[in-house]
Amino acid sequence: MASFDRRKCKGPLNGPTATGQHCPEGWTFYPEPMPQFKGLNEPGSVEGSYYTWVDQFDTFGLGKNTPINTGNASEGLLALKDGQWVILRVPYPTGFYTKWMDGRIDDPNAGWKGRGLWATVSTRAPFHMEGGKGQTSKVLHFQMRPDPLAR
Secondary structure, three states: OEEEOHHHOOOOOOOOOOOOOOOHHHEEEOOOOOOEOOOOOOOOEOOOOOOEEEEOOOOOOOOOOEEEEEEOOOOEEEEEEOOEEEEEEOOOOOOOOOOOEEEEEOOOOOHHHHEEEEEEOOOOOHHHOOOOOOOOOOEEEEOOOOOOOOO
16 A cells, blocks of 8 residues: 655656656555565565555544555455554454445444444355355454453
């Protein structure tokens, strides 16, 4: 994942010399916290994130405008919070492969219980998932408790 901040630019921001390659200092890259390809001089995650969704309204609890990647190889969601990755992993044996997610606030007065992320298990072959023949797609609801014992 990458972000760009024009305020860091030292070169011209407009005019004939602003060619698009004049501000490398404006870029910040955040390598995904997954195994890296061997033999690369730069970070290169083997994760094949399909989609990035931005939680504009803090439906999950990590803060407004938190970007979240759909992790195809990690069986989870990868959220970038304040420059650090938070991995929301669905544990084995369930398995998780999504190409979609959305957030909902059902009750803004219910705290963490009234909000969350929704994502589908989007494999093209659900019968190959744990459980075998007869398995169907699933919808998962992610919620972030303020602490592990929150009720």
